Amino acid sequence: MDWQTQTKLTPNGLLACGLDEAGRGPLAGPVFAAAVVLPQDLVIEGLNDSKKLSEKKREALFDTICARALDYAVASASEKEIDRINILNASLLAMRRAVDSLRRKPDFLLIDGNVARGFSIPARAVVKGDSLVPAIAAASILAKVSRDRYCVKLDRQYPEYGFAKHKGYPTALHYESLERFGPCDAHRLTFLKTFYERQGR
Numbered sequence: 001m002d003w004q005t006q007t008k009l010t011p012n013g014l015l016a017c018g019l020d021e022a023g024r025g026p027l028a029g030p031v032f033a034a035a036v037v038l039p040q041d042l043v044i045e046g047l048n049d050s051k052k053l054s055e056k057k058r059e060a061l062f063d064t065i066c067a068r069a070l071d072y073a074v075a076s077a078s079e080k081e082i083d084r085i086n087i088l089n090a091s092l093l094a095m096r097r098a099v100d101s102l103r104r105k106p107d108f109l110l111i112d113g114n115v116a117r118g119f120s121i122p123a124r125a126v127v128k129g130d131s132l133v134p135a136i137a138a139a140s141i142l143a144k145v146s147r148d149r150y151c152v153k154l155d156r157q158y159p160e161y162g163f164a165k166h167k168g169y170p171t172a173l174h175y176e177s178l179e180r181f182g183p184c185d186a187h188r189l190t191f192l193k194t195f196y197e198r199q200g201r
Helices: 004-009 055-068 077-084 087-101 135-158 174-182 189-198
Strands: 016-022 029-036 070-075 108-112 124-125
Touching: 004 016, 004 124, 016 087, 016 135, 029 087, 029 135, 055 135, 070 087, 070 135, 077 087, 077 189, 124 174, 174 189
Parallel strands: 016 108, 108 124
Antiparallel strands: 016 029, 029 070
16 A cells, blocks of 8 residues: 555645544444544555454554554444434544544545545545555554454443454344343444344334
8 A cells, every 4th residue: 555546636735634434334332433644655564454454463553553643533423323313424423523533633534435525624535445545544443443442341341242252243143142132222223123123023
């Protein structure tokens, strides 16, 4: 991954911020988003889309990104907000919160995906941006690691669901726990429709 794509997508002279989210697919837990402003042409060895990295590598890169970024912030939108406004809008809300939490305000936003709306700063969506744009890749790692760490804490609160293992995603273990115990306060009720339909509810 190099800076060619990020430089090409950013208007001349503007300070760009990368944005990405983690946790759109799980049945439980908030959706997390990160905003990262990197120094121009900074090379971080191994930087890539968080989904292509091992947990150990993500953890190591998390510390490197936090130490070397010009600025970064992580924010979230809760399960209740996801149920109320849907996952796409909740993801955008978490991204706006991350941008608002930055100390050094960027001039331009590069957002992973195909939607870039509702921001007070000029923004551009970049399909597969987490594999192409260094600042977006960095944001994907901060968001993913932050959410995974949250799920480990959630596991201590609700040990019967196995959140530390599946991180809220719809695995067989997760569905087995739902069948035994029903949903807890951390579950996204709008995401459980298929589960309830399967049970004939």
